Amino acid sequence: MxxxxxxxxxxxxxxxxxxxxxxxxxxxxxxxxxxxxxxxxxxxxxxxxxxxxxxxxxxxxxxxxxxxxxxxxxxxxxxxxxxxxxxxxxxxxxxxxxxxxxxxxxxxxxxxxxxxxxxxxxxxxxxxxxxxxxxxxxxxxxxxxxxxxxxxxxxxxxxxxxxxxxxxxxxxxxxxxxxxxxxxxxxxxxxxxxxxxxxxxWGGTYIETWTSKDALATMPDMQKKLDVLNKLPISKEDREKKFHSDVEDWKKEIEKIDKGFVNSQAVWATPDFEDSVWKTMKVPGLMQDQGLKGFNGIVWFRKTIDIPTDWAGKELTLNVGVIDDNDFTYFNGVQIGHTEGWMTPRSYKVPKELVKGGKAVIAVRVMD
Structure with missing residues (x-):
């Protein structure tokens, strides 16, 4: 405005x-x-x-x-x-x-x-x-x-x-x-x-964050949120600690309902996982334009690639592009990167000890 x-x-x-x-x-x-x-x-x-x-x-x-x-x-x-x-x-x-x-x-x-x-x-x-x-x-x-x-x-x-x-x-x-x-x-x-x-x-902000506490207090539906606000730490450092702690707790709760995780292990990222029944999707592209209209949640992507034998033992760079919103990226079952926020380019290093000649699997867990 x-x-x-x-x-x-x-x-x-x-x-x-x-x-x-x-x-x-x-x-x-x-x-x-x-x-x-x-x-x-x-x-x-x-x-x-x-x-x-x-x-x-x-x-x-x-x-x-x-x-x-x-x-x-x-x-x-x-x-x-x-x-x-x-x-x-x-x-x-x-x-x-x-x-x-x-x-x-x-x-x-x-x-x-x-x-x-x-x-x-x-x-x-x-x-x-x-x-x-x-x-x-x-x-x-x-x-x-x-x-x-x-x-x-x-x-x-x-x-x-x-x-x-x-x-x-x-x-x-x-x-x-x-x-x-x-x-x-x-x-x-x-x-x-x-x-x-x-x-x-500030992109993505809610109108309530621009509204005074006194004005929000007149709205019955806002009382619980105001109670949470009143309990936040005063210092920026303590708020950041609480935020990161809350995010980690939330991620653990998400893992409990994510079928790609079993006992906190990312089983859908492992090289030997059977994915032949999975649907395919063109990337880069919008998930919402490819059968997931209006979808919000978690989508897993897997792609098998061939690593040249002369690359074995060398550190590689994996450029994933931009993702909406957050990603957890795996190479042969090992997480090599994680980024929060849409429109942010992803570029991750693949440690040399993970690089072997032959087939390798890249898995990306997208949290939209």
Missing amino acids: YKNIAISLFFFLGSAMLSAQVNLLPIFSDNMVLQQQTQAPIWGKSKPDKKVEIITSWDQKRYTVQADAQGNWKTEVYTPVAGGPYTITISDGKPIKLNNVMIGEVWVCSGQSNMEMQVEGWGKVMNYQQEKEEANNYPNIRFLLVEKATSPLPINDIKAAGNGWQVCSSKSVADFSAAGYFFGRDLHKYQNVPIGLIDTS
């Missing part, structure tokens, strides 16, 4: 370090864009009770605010009609200057994979090389690419690519939202004003 918004909506994002006494978020950096003709909030951290002064070059006006007991401070500055470049100087005795600041229209680009798909990244738009080069013609479009993070509680910091706003160029546009960029480019052409684009998209 798109939402025209003043930069004030980022009040919940806390602060990140800059190389000065005053600490600012990455949204306050060189090359930034502020919403035109509004009272734009600016905030950060300093020493407790410290006086902070902000000077805006477009009107040379001085704003003074005092940090609270925790060092947090916030004020609002008046922004004129679209234009620039300008500077903003922020000082608590040790000044920092934000350069190349533009005044214009600021938009948030949020959503799932259709918004996250990049100009050149894992999707590649049509004529992407030409589109990349033409991006150099729009230096008054600016990008802020927010790095992904999860937390069971509101957080006080964010990270951004390049630690702040990037001027539109063939380099900066490559990893930016394609939908966001083309929207912003058209807006820039039609309105002839600087455009600030903030990319906060």
Whole structure:
């Protein structure tokens, strides 16, 4: 979705370090864009009770605010009609200057994979090389690419690519939202004003993860999930440990109902398993187009190959391609690789001690 918004909506994002006494978020950096003709909030951290002064070059006006007991401070500055470049100087005795600041229209680009798909990244738009080069013609479009993070509680910091706003160029546009960029480019052409684009998209996320806990609490069907959320560890490290532990427990439960496993052994991956009654499928290709329409679950694939005798005892590389979603890949019954996530190329090493001349079996357990 798109939402025209003043930069004030980022009040919940806390602060990140800059190389000065005053600490600012990455949204306050060189090359930034502020919403035109509004009272734009600016905030950060300093020493407790410290006086902070902000000077805006477009009107040379001085704003003074005092940090609270925790060092947090916030004020609002008046922004004129679209234009620039300008500077903003922020000082608590040790000044920092934000350069190349533009005044214009600021938009948030949020959503799932259709918004996250990049100009050149894992999707590649049509004529992407030409589109990349033409991006150099729009230096008054600016990008802020927010790095992904999860937390069971509101957080006080964010990270951004390049630690702040990037001027539109063939380099900066490559990893930016394609939908966001083309929207912003058209807006820039039609309105002839600087455009600030903030990319906060994350493919595959549920809408509930973008919804406040207070709002979800009004929905009876969400109570059990909120109880789970409330029990999550606070620290990122502990959450990651719990996540990996939960995934391993889930995989063990899946193995109990996967006919390819017997007593935790991948019997369908062994070379001597009889697979003559198995159906065939063309790969690469979509399983859903080959008799498994609407299927979600586990599918095993096997292929017998001939290993030249002069390859024996040599390490090999097996390129499996991309798989939706997860794979467990075996060579002669031994797991040689496992990857989580769709559209990720798989390339695995076959240890030399497994490589013998003659017949060999590659088995891939696909978890869709």
